[in-house]
Amino acid sequence: MGQEGKEPGPAKRTARRLVRTHQEALPAGENVSELDRERAERMAKNAAALAEIGIAGAMGDLRRALAPKLESLPNANESQPERRIARPKRERGEVAPQRRSTRVAGAVAAQLLVDGGDSADALEDGSGAKPGRGVGIMSQEEYLASKGQSLPEGWFKSDGRFKGWVAPDVCQKLGLATSAAEAWEQGGGGKFQRKISKSDVPSNLKAKGWSDARAFAASQLRKNPNAYFYRHTAPGQPQAQGEWTEEEHEIFIATARKHGVGDKWGLFASYIPNRVGYQCSAYYTQVIIPSGRILDSRFRMDAWGDAVFMGNRGKED
Template sequence: MLATIGVRNAMEDLRRCQAASEAAARPIGAAGSGPAAPRPARPKRPRGEVEHIRRSGRLAGAVTAQAIADAEENDDAGEKPSGAAAGRGVGIMTQEEYLASKGQPLPPDCFRSEGRFTGWVAPEVAAKFGVAATAAEAWEKGGGGKFQRKITKADIPAHLRSKGWSDARAFAAGQLQKNPNAYFYRHTAPDQSQATGEWTAEEHGLFVATARKYGVGDKWGLFASYIPNRVGYQCSAYYVQVIIPSGLILDDRYRMDAWGDAVFVGARGGGRGGGGGDEE
């Protein structure tokens, strides 16, 4: 996976950029000036291996999982996301065109998503923690009312205010029964700890299997309930940073730029009925 996203070549790219900058800044006739050193050749990749060209996270301003969560919240509130999440890359192309530009075919097991998750909380998780069978039932059992995206301190239970969490995370902690999509977007099941770092092959397999069965692209909290120890915003980040660039799942709401970064070009929103719709 590290090879797929270009980590092996990141340091060499950085060294080349630094050397080029130093050569350009060196005065003509200065000691050591002269013909530029030949550009080192990149090691050949095995045929069929997709090289996901990404700059270093620091250099490229790559979107972290938490940054994606924040950007989605801003978008839901009608604000324009900032930074990499709001930018439009250079050389926009479809996923198929991006892979073709690298001389790579689509993965043989790729499939297309309409950008919508059609499932509910993972059955074993719902049964274990007494979550209602549908979004409407959960919402009504939790007290009903009008769905409001704006969160205030008054909406957060007193016992959660002292956790040191953001308002959004503290509020979500009390939504397991009423709005599990909001809960699982920021929290794992009560008996699980949140995993960090690289995804395992098992987690990748669960992601793909869940996407094949229920679709993928929104309701990330509900989606994450199928992947133990991961939360919704981590699943969203994995989709954008790994799955989309690989071409494993084709999603017409995304395009690729020349750097290998996924750019969202679709429309957000829709399907946000009470209890079901929260962060996408």
């Protein structure tokens, strides 16, 4: 037989043991490089130092203490059954309509009411949102009937058009022109463009941190008051916030009855101190239309009580 099955000689067994335990230098005559010899000597010195301070014994005690816990852990190499999270079953049938924010729905509808004569009335985010259709569309009268109510006393119809100009007292106080044509000509005339370019925005107004639409509107007091009052109150006049007062409500109704309501919200707002156009348009869609106080054929109500802009349907008698 060959030499493979024989036990190694004493010298070779000693060499293997010494390298493994790092307690002695390599034996003389062993065919090793100088680098290996130096490495073995360093390892032997380190092992001796650890033995002196009792590290080896402490590690052994720690391994013996942890052995029962380690044995109880699952083997990482063994495949474990996959844990799945139970999900609720989806019930089949009719899906209930999701609640839409009245504020959001009203704001979108109100922005879509703006006439082509106001370059500052586009949505600020540029989303170009189109009129949405809610769930359970019905007329204002049908909506009130579904709640067991009737049209309130003093209701009237609107064709969705504001036919006035800036409030006379505001015109006189600020020295504004008395008509849209006069104001446009006095402001330099030119072709009207609905889209606002950055070059149209005065740098001193944009420096205030306003959006382009708000900064541009601030420059239009005398040329296009509709654009100005849509986003700004009269100079020096603070803007009211929050719920509308009864007095503001009555002024809104009186203005709508006399001049119409539904577009040119900047001009409309000039009649209501401390309010701006976008606040008036939101109040119209969120409060006036759902209440039935003013009937506007361009609007329908959905099942959630939100006013949905449906577009022109022709004038009613």
